[in-house]
Amino acid sequence: MRQTQNERLTRTDPGTPMGDLFRRYWLPALTLAELPDADPVRVPLLGEKLIAIRDSSGRAAILQEACPHRQASLYFGLCDDGGIRCPYHGWKFDTDGNCLDIPGEPDGSTFHEQIRITAYPTVQRGGVIWVYMGPPDQQPEPPAFEWATLPVENLFVTRRIQDCNYLQTMEGGLDSSHLSWLHGGTILTDTVLGIGGSGTDSRVLDIIATDRKPVYETLNTAGGLLLGARRNADETNYYWRITQFIAPCFNIIAPTGDLTLNAQAWVPLDDQRCWSWAVNYYVDKPLSAAERDAMRKGGGLHVEFVPGTHQGVANHDNDYLLDRPAQRRGESFTGIPSFTMQDAAVQESQGVIADRTLEQLVSSDNGIIVTRMLLQQAIEDNRSGKPIPGIDPKSQRPRAGSIIAPEQSLESLDKSVLEPLSD
Ligand code: FES
Numbered sequence: 100m101r102q103t104q105n106e107r108l109t110r111t112d113p114g115t116p117m118g119d120l121f122r123r124y125w126l127p128a129l130t131l132a133e134l135p136d137a138d139p140v141r142v143p144l145l146g147e148k149l150i151a152i153r154d155s156s157g158r159a160a161i162l163q164e165a166c167p168h169r170q171a172s173l174y175f176g177l178c179d180d181g182g183i184r185c186p187y188h189g190w191k192f193d194t195d196g197n198c199l200d201i202p203g204e205p206d207g208s209t210f211h212e213q214i215r216i217t218a219y220p221t222v223q224r225g226g227v228i229w230v231y232m233g234p235p236d237q238q239p240e241p242p243a244f245e246w247a248t249l250p251v252e253n254l255f256v257t258r259r260i261q262d263c264n265y266l267q268t269m270e271g272g273l274d275s276s277h278l279s280w281l282h283g284g285t286i287l288t289d290t291v292l293g294i295g296g297s298g299t300d301s302r303v304l305d306i307i308a309t310d311r312k313p314v315y316e317t318l319n320t321a322g323g324l325l326l327g328a329r330r331n332a333d334e335t336n337y338y339w340r341i342t343q344f345i346a347p348c349f350n351i352i353a354p355t356g357d358l359t360l361n362a363q364a365w366v367p368l369d370d371q372r373c374w375s376w377a378v379n380y381y382v383d384k385p386l387s388a389a390e391r392d393a394m395r396k397g398g399g400l401h402v403e404f405v406p407g408t409h410q411g412v413a414n415h416d417n418d419y420l421l422d423r424p425a426q427r428r429g430e431s432f433t434g435i436p437s438f439t440m441q442d443a444a445v446q447e448s449q450g451v452i453a454d455r456t457l458e459q460l461v462s463s464d465n466g467i468i469v470t471r472m473l474l475q476q477a478i479e480d481n482r483s484g485k486p487i488p489g490i491d492p493k494s495q496r497p498r499a500g501s502i503i504a505p506e507q508s509l510e511s512l513d514k515s516v517l518e519p520l521s522d
């Protein structure tokens with residue numbers, strides 16, 4: 100890849116081509132649990148410093164963090180009746196961004212009427228507060244991912260800061276070929292995500308253990324891509340694991356056996372960091388207390404957090420709790436205990452923004468290559484006013500799945516298992 104292409108795909112500040120593309124979609128900003136009351140929460144996104152608050156009616160608002168008076172942070176301000184007051188000189192703003200009061204101005208002054216701060220629209224769905232940061236006249240329908248329409252009892256949702264660019268983080272999620280290497284060992288024992296879970300059928304375990312050279316196929320969809328990894332199930336059947344990629348940054352991973360479905364999203368915080376979202380969910384039943392507990396402790400796609408932060412207990416400052424003796428004993432391929440931090444370790448090790456001019460891509464990188472092409476095309480289509488994938492709510496609904504079926508291509512496969520149950 101040329102450096103100019105790498106720059107184009109990885110930079111998302113205001114005014115950049117990829118930043119403009121991201122701003123066409125509803126993006127997850129923070130979990131509902133993080134905003135129980137009016138107290139401000141920082142939610143930096145796409146290179147913009149933002150805060151989330153609730154007004155007195157309980158409506159969530161996402162506002163620019165810097166006070167327009169002299170740029171002090173409104174994060175330190177106090178929410179009171181109908182808005183937030185800056186801690187420095189008391190200017191007050193409502194949740195639509197209007198300035199209501201400038202206490203230091205002479206009585207009768209109307210100067211506050213000329214002052215506004217940025218306020219972005221929000222919606223609450225699937226245990227998440229979503230934000231739309233794009234042109235008001237292009238605001239899409241609310242997010243319709245299947246998980247975003249479920250009761251919160253069916254979901255476990257977290258966001259974590261990863262200290263590298265969103266694109267290489269997302270590429271890790273689309274790269275099925277690393278599963279039996281990077282996650283070797285852990286995939287056998289993780290009870291939330293892996294084949295160590297109680298609901299896993301032993302045939303699948305045998306297939307994954309026997310065929311370690313899966314073949315990858317991709318197909319374009321209305322929302323983005325189907326990424327299919329197929330293994331030989333027996334002499335006449337394939338075992339397919341099919342991941343959905345929905346533009347610009349959403350992923351749905353096939354469940355293993357009867358375990359939860361898994362969704363991910365990678366939203367740039369700035370060009371050097373991203374929010375890595377993880378969702379485990381059942382479509383038709385609540386998660387059990389034991390499953391929630393396992394996720395809170397870092398099971399599945401989640402991590403155990405340093406309390407009060409979005410940083411994992413295992414992180415780059417402690418080599419992700421790498422255990423060399425465990426690695427040598429073969430307990431896991433990396434010796435890093437958590438599934439997600441195994442990903443974080445290799446992704447952050449690629450550099451803050453991976454230098455894709457140095458890559459040597461091979462056939463198993465096909466999913467990543469096709470995703471890059473799709474994003475580059477979406478950037479161009481957005482700039483020329485053409486339709487872009489993943490905006491239409493219908494295109495966000497399909498799910499991921501695994502299928503055992505007679506040998507055939509991904510295209511000709513009966514994919515009814517990917518249809519959402521509730522449609
Ligand atoms: S900097 Fe906010 S009121 Fe002065």
Ligand SMILES: [Fe+2]
Nearest residue numbers: 271281282442
């Ligand atoms: Fe991974």
